[in-house]
Amino acid sequence: MKGVSPEKLLARERRETLETLERLREELRSEVEFDGDEYDPDLFEREKTLATIQILERKLTRVEAALTRVQTGQYGFCRDCGQPIAPGRLEVVPEATRCPSCKDKAERGFR
Ligand SMILES: [Zn+2]
Structure with missing residues (x-):
């Protein structure tokens, strides 16, 4: 690591992930209204957004775990x-x- 401390790097990573998550959740909320059982062309987009949110939530968990490890040495x-x-x-x-x-x-253990 040259110059940048892992703590700063992780804090930035955490902030950026949180910001993206917030933006995607907002997107999801604004797209939630659709007409009952009519075909919804946005469905695919929403599922993609949801999948991205899940990936980012897992990443956030890892970043926070790493930050905790910085604090405990x-x-x-x-x-x-x-x-x-x-x-x-x-x-x-x-x-x-x-x-x-x-x-x-x-x-492998998770699968
Ligand atoms: Zn090992």
Whole structure:
């Protein structure tokens, strides 16, 4: 990490994610009115927006978990095996709390 502290990076990430979420939720609210069982051409758009909201909510959870780890001094170390996470990976994914191999294992476990 050159110059920018992970905390600042994550705080910015958190703010931007929250802003986008707010905007998408607003969009969803304004599109909610439609006529009963008539074909709704916006349905597909709404489902896309909903899917994006869910992705961003998961991201927000990860960013907040990473921020907590900054505060407890555990940031940069894998939450599962305790090994340091490569700085290059943290630059690309600042909210990473697992090393790549533990991440793969965790994701396989969810499916
Ligand atoms: Zn690990």
